[in-house]
Amino acid sequence: MRNARPQSRLDESLLTNVPPFSKLETRQIREILDLASSRRYSEGTTVFQEGEDADRFFMLLDGYIRVVRITPGGEQVIALHIPSGQLFGIAKALGHTTYPATAVTAAESIALSWPTRLWEQFVTEYDGFASETYKTVGIRVAEMNNRIMEMATQQVEQRIAKSLLRLINQTGRKVATGIEIDFPITRQDLSEMTGSTLHTVSRTLSAWEKQGMVSSGRKRITVCEPHELVLLAEATG
């Protein structure tokens, strides 16, 4: 992994609309940016690994982060995806000194980062920073808990449907035929999100494609009929 590169000058507009910083004055944002390092990551780059010392925390400016954990059996599990405009790698907010999961870029991405020792300073000095970050942390924890409940109760088809719906809600991009997932995603990825296999995901997507609910190509999935998917996801059996 290469070193983060200190940026000569970052524009204040990068953070003015980002929730954890939106309540701050320009002067404060200037301070924060001057402490930040900026770095571009190509697709599939590991930003940090589970268990590593959490020496920095991150703010995703562009792209998508895939949060990944490895089971004791060595299988990858995708916990969630993080869209741009959110903090990640915030072990300090969870009371950890190491990263609780691995962060991989799902697409080409740009992130700011700060040394973790600045965390306390941010929390105490910057109005709204703490409340906003804990809000998003809460949302993420809730999402992961929901996922675990789904695993136990729902069938694979419904889990795939819910995963797709989450993806288009959080990372969807409007296109002519529907809502497309904004980053490259494979059947394998979807299987790792749903606790299934790429074969089952492939078959399921093919079936939905024939019904016109989705349309997909290599590493691309578009949901054409979101409502139909919701019905499937909600079906009780």
Added chain:
DNA sequence: ACATTAATTATGT
């Protein structure tokens, strides 16, 4: 109701 195995085809560099 699903996984696994295996064979085949499509797609991107």
Added chain:
DNA sequence: ACATAATTAATGT
């Protein structure tokens, strides 16, 4: 040409 991704059928639990 090659590697990676996706499909499809057959078989197993």
